[in-house]
Amino acid sequence: MNKQQEAISRQKIFDAIKQASPTAPANIDAIQKEALELLSLNEDARPAALHDDPSIALEMRVEKGLVIGTSCERIATLADLPNAVKTFFAKHKLPKVAKVQETEQLQSLDWNGIGINADIIEDDTVGVCLAEYGIAETGSFVVSSSKDMPILLNFLPLYLVVAAPKSKVLAFMDDYALIANDIAKQGTTPRNICIISGASGTTDIEGVLVQGAHGPEFLHLVIVDDL
Template structure:
């Protein structure tokens, strides 16, 4: 008997039943399609502005750094300021994303921009985030042709750009946004939830930053909602 039948048969035998009847199966299918939320922390039940502040506070507590800028056009200068302040390489591997392509890098000639997925020699990556989660200060990154996920992990320094309007309250809010964007039941190949830079405590329970992923995570928040 194939292992699949053996395993499923054994489960059913031990549950003292056969395959679920139509009614029971429909109830489970409805549950799967209902996407109903369980208990969600009420800490994010805040006006959106306060949610953004919570995101900043939470991300900072996770050892990410955050800078808030007024418009997307300020990204190149903010990036330059961050890299020079930390004495980091100005060679940047940028996600081949249309919004980033439109940035005025002519203002920052010292930044050397290449586009594509990550290679081991890349030291700094610049990527757009899909969403931010105020609850825990977490970034939600969705992979795609314009957003290769290796950029989130291979370079030592990861700079992520997110608009304030992309910051939501909870994990569940990001699921709703993903379903709206990619269709129900579909996810991009990789969804990365990122909460601060890489770390390990595997040597004598001592916390060390930069285990395999980025040592530094810098988040540029574009305050796109200020004008309204």
């Protein structure tokens, strides 16, 4: 397809839209105002929160088994993360090797006795990373792409341990989306934003749920009280 043909198609689409809706085009301010008002309908259109404290609500959600393949624990500071990872290894009878996200905050921890540079290309590995946010409504964590965060770290390992600061656990998906909207306004949206809510799963063969379809089979969320 050449550029010229695409420009013609583009014009065709815009012309067809204008022709189909003969109402005079609203001004941008009016459209934006209308779009904003649509968000205010949220109040009565969200599931009930399990707890007033989002981090407790998130824990409750996981404990109720509502987040596929996911377990949860709480630690006081990030320094406790290596121990949490060790316990996770023991629970799943895994060798003490993981791929720890190459970010200062995690790399500077005392990983004594744990290999932290596993090759995630291999299957059956453990990934350890730091989430930017947690979301109580859906039992989710949020990561976005950067030089410190390879997106594949969240997808290639069979086991994933994710630490999220308690202060960044939000009540609803909208709470995160509004933050993302602000980032978009500044034109600094990262290449990827992933909202991940549980382990990888499929029901494609006879409707039976199997975890670990392509991504992690087990997910462990660690809420860090002081981070």
